[in-house]
Amino acid sequence: MRRRFSLAGQTLRALIVANLLALGVISAGFILSGLSDRKDRRDEILEHMASDLGDALGFDGAGRLVLDHDADDWHERLEKDRSLQFLAFDPASGSWLAGSSAVLRAAIGDTWLRDWRQSRLALSLPDGTPLHGAIMTVSVDGRPLRVAIARADSTWDDTLSWAGEELTEEIAPSAVPALLLSLVVAYIAIRRAMRPVKAATARLGALDPTQAGDRLDEDRVPREIAPLVAAVNAAFDRVAASFAKERRFLADAAHELKTPIAVLRARIDSLADRATAERLGADIDRLGRIVDRLLTSARLEQAALRAAPLDLAALARDVVAECAPLALAGGREIALEAPPHPVAVEGDAAALAEALRNLINNALRFTPAGSAVEVTVAEAAGATVTVADRGPGLPDGLSDSVFTPFVSSEASGSGHAGLGLAIVAAVARRHQGRIEAANRAGGGAEFRLHLPRRLSAGGAGDRG
Incomplete structure (x- = not known):
């Protein structure tokens, strides 16, 4: 995969290159300045x-005149x-002085040596090498x-040496700390500038594209990525519109099927052949x-969320009490563990x-007779309701897709x-x-429903 x-x-690398180029321009300026003043x-x-x-x-x-020790x-x-x-x-x-140059002595002559003035000279060695003195x-x-x-003309070397001394002794002590400080400031500024992007990314991971109105805030991102955020929101709107259309179709279809099913049920009940009527009646019940589940799903998706403070432990007790007769009728039990508060x-x-x-009924359908469905309410990272059974468990690879409509771990029919x-x-x-x-461990499946303590504004569909 491409990195x-x-x-x-x-951006940080570009700033480093820019600073190094600036330092190079300063160095080149010193060298050019030295070349322009090469005679001096x-x-x-x-x-x-x-x-x-x-x-x-x-x-x-x-x-006698000698070199000192x-x-x-x-x-x-x-x-x-x-x-x-x-x-x-x-x-x-x-x-x-012993070792004095005979060439230099001959070129200067005794007259200049006895003249106290400071002078400049130019001469050539026997091999033609020009000297300045x-x-x-x-x-x-x-x-x-x-x-x-x-000495021989070494203007270029002298200029480089002078520029190097100037840079290391005069410029570097202040320029290098300034360069490092600018990089630190740039790094901090880049990190701060990327915060809205990271916040938008985190927000995007929590969004539900199938729900209208659940979108990224375009006013809280930099101008440079605002078009991208707007495009993402527009794509989410199209997805939400498509899902809404599908939900309306399913709801309308389910609603339209209610009457024909009721008529069909009445006609089956009037059949003289009771064995056939019972078999057909079971199919009609299924x-x-x-149809009831489709209508329930459509109602939950489309209706406004009537959010209000509630006691999750008390709600779990009520639902367990409601499902207990069904469990006892099948030779099963429901065990509830919840905080007393x-x-x-x-x-x-x-x-x-x-x-x-639905979680309890699903567990009762799979757990064998003589065993118990365990319902647990816990306070960890918000609130959690766990429903566990001792059935055959989930087939491999079905733990995620089992929440997809019309996907079941049971065989067809x-x-x-x-x-x-x-x-x-x-x-x-x-x-x-989620x-x-x-x-x-030991067999069975476990379903864990995680809920926040409070719903954030604009994050939970429409609220009534």
Whole structure:
């Protein structure tokens, strides 16, 4: 499967690239600035080198001009720049520093060496390499000395070195923290900007597209995704309209079948052959139950939800008492476990009673004689009603589809159309809850109806 991309990640990466480009532009600006001032930069470097040479000079016991014992920096400079030519001259004694460049001495001449002015020079080595240099006066132990420095033109390297020093010493200490801070602020801003999207996603997961009016709020999302939210709402409206049309058709068809079934029942009852009449009467009863379930399903889906505070434990006691005679007649029992105090929820008492009644009747149909159907009311993450039996359990892969209309775990021709659990699912959905089915350890099935304590505004269909 193709990996999904992240809008937040892409935005953050774009900001990182933009900041790095800005840093690159600043670096390029420094380099260009250094190139435009390359002559001044070259002269400045030559002056620094001549000053470094003056700092490395000293006199030995015989008064001769020598490199001081701590001239390591100057030796390191000579190692780095093989084109470097230098000389040092003491006008008072006429002595030269050992190692002074003969080429440089010949190019300058004695006149310039005895002139105290600071000068610039240009010359070429015997191999034709052009050199640029400087002559200046330095003071060593109170004695004025003339020093000269010449080196090959390395404007590009010098500029890069200068730009690097400027960036690391002047720009980086402030630019890097600012860059990191901007990324942190951008990350926080992106996270905050994505909150409405995450909220809309969570809300979308709780919506029922078959119910009209249960939609995403287009005013609470960013302008950039508002068209997408509007398109989703429009798609939900089309789905809801299609379901509403289907429900109206089923309700109308069921209603129209009531009279023909009643007429057919009367004619069957008048048959002289009682055995045939009883068989046909059983079929008519089954058909009548299907029609009643269709009408009940349509009524629950279309009628306004009359939500009001109620005691779920008391409602469960009433429904269990209502179903107890049917259980006893079949040799079964119904056990109820509920808190002694009220379990307050908000909902439609009639609809919830119908859902619980269907769950109990479904369990009684499957649980064997001599066993009990267990009904439990609990307070966990809202309120929960569990109906468990000791029947054969659910076939593999049917735990989800068993709530689909006309899907039954029983074989075809059993007399049950698979509408009872679909009605339970519709009631749970309209109460912003959910229904779950699973097999029990030790055999049997368990149906768990989860309900919120309070219904959120606009989330439960139409409320009366």
